[in-house]
Amino acid sequence: xxxxxxxxxxxxxxxxxxxxxxxxxxxxxxxxxxxxxxxxxxxxxxxxxxxxxxxxxxxxxxxxxxxxxxxxxxxxxxxxxxxxxxxxxxxxxxxxxxxxxxxxxxxxxxxxxxxxxxxxxxxxxxxxxxxxxxxxxxxxxxxxxxxxxxxxxxxxxxxxxxxxxxxxxxxxxxxxxxxxxxxxxxxxxxxxxxxxxxxxxxxxxxxxxxxxxxxx
Amino acid sequence: xxxxxxxxxxxxxxxxxxxxxxxxxxxxxxxxxxxxxxxxxxxxxxxxxxxxxxxxxxxxxxxxxxxxxxxxxxxxxxxxxxxxxxxxxxxxxxxxxxxxxxxxxxxxxxxxxxxxxxxxxxxxxxxxxxxxxxxxxxxxxxxxxxxxxxxxxxxxxxxxxxxxxxxxxxxxxxxxxxxxxxxxxxxxxxxxxxxxxxxxxxxxxxxxxxxxxxxx
Numbered sequence: 001x002x003x004x005x006x007x008x009x010x011x012x013x014x015x016x017x018x019x020x021x022x023x024x025x026x027x028x029x030x031x032x033x034x035x036x037x038x039x040x041x042x043x044x045x046x047x048x049x050x051x052x053x054x055x056x057x058x059x060x061x062x063x064x065x066x067x068x069x070x071x072x073x074x075x076x077x078x079x080x081x082x083x084x085x086x087x088x089x090x091x092x093x094x095x096x097x098x099x100x101x102x103x104x105x106x107x108x109x110x111x112x113x114x115x116x117x118x119x120x121x122x123x124x125x126x127x128x129x130x131x132x133x134x135x136x137x138x139x140x141x142x143x144x145x146x147x148x149x150x151x152x153x154x155x156x157x158x159x160x161x162x163x164x165x166x167x168x169x170x171x172x173x174x175x176x177x178x179x180x181x182x183x184x185x186x187x188x189x190x191x192x193x194x195x196x197x198x199x200x201x202x203x204x205x206x207x208x209x210x211x212x213x214x215x216x
Numbered sequence: 217x218x219x220x221x222x223x224x225x226x227x228x229x230x231x232x233x234x235x236x237x238x239x240x241x242x243x244x245x246x247x248x249x250x251x252x253x254x255x256x257x258x259x260x261x262x263x264x265x266x267x268x269x270x271x272x273x274x275x276x277x278x279x280x281x282x283x284x285x286x287x288x289x290x291x292x293x294x295x296x297x298x299x300x301x302x303x304x305x306x307x308x309x310x311x312x313x314x315x316x317x318x319x320x321x322x323x324x325x326x327x328x329x330x331x332x333x334x335x336x337x338x339x340x341x342x343x344x345x346x347x348x349x350x351x352x353x354x355x356x357x358x359x360x361x362x363x364x365x366x367x368x369x370x371x372x373x374x375x376x377x378x379x380x381x382x383x384x385x386x387x388x389x390x391x392x393x394x395x396x397x398x399x400x401x402x403x404x405x406x407x408x409x410x411x412x413x414x415x416x417x418x419x420x421x422x423x424x425x426x427x428x429x430x431x432x
Contacts (some may be wrong), residue, residue: 004220016260050422151367
């Protein structure tokens, strides 16, 4: 890693691509993986509520079970680390109270001081209109984590392949998520590209800036 | 910017927070803003379809109009650069054909070579089940861009405040998005924190790793 200029940073974002074939022999070091986990933990989320679980699947038998329910994509088995993002499907007052308690203890203040913050979250997510669409809301938060992950690993010079082409309901069964309050929303294979992955050489396809940005 | 170790990278992610008060006098340099726009353009998306517009709102009158429909948050007016993410609300065959044409010309291949890719996208997004939930799908893609943005600017030592507390339908009116095929989903204020922002000093509140990661 040697990011000292804007150009260095952009070069890494240009370098990344959705890996089609990983080098199954090349593993992310423990130290790098720890940094990746830390960056995931630090992901910003709505109200700071972190409505997610990050499931790291390293068991080869489980990876083999997930492959056919992932459009048979080889990345599931071949990547160094396979992450599944599960989003919370309901927010109750207990969850918010737990978060408030964590907030108060982390910041060394009495939970009563956070009563207004708590009330606002309950009114929005537990009793308000958004309570009906918690899994959509939580899934969007997971996508912030996915975006953060892809940029973080690109900066580190580590490859990834985001995977929406999975069968979430079947993932939930295999990963034992049924009844857990969390459900699979997306996955991401992380590791190192194979030298044989021809897609690494393809030019990135992006609309022109003028087409994407509206200036007001 | 001086990111050469994992610790440097994590330090930037620890440094970032959702800015409550920006220094309205401190503007992002043109060179830095160009890099931020480039990183947004490079955001990965489902099939590479980039179903978004990024609306940069710099006109102070418009910022003033947006403030009351943003829970009166001062960041809208005071930040250096104010970005609104709008997601596509429908995908038709014409959009996919345009993307395929861009893909073919960028990579110097005949569009016919991409017929299978095109067919798969049409079957999923235009005629398939997902056609009914395009704005959810596109909004999730915008959240990848939001996650990418927040990590990118943190690496650059630039501040941000993601803003879900906005009234999207009213934004659409003010920003003239009605009938455009795009709709506001989220916003992000970007700039530099004010020295007076006390929230900069608050410890970050995150669940323990053991609570967030499930290992299989």
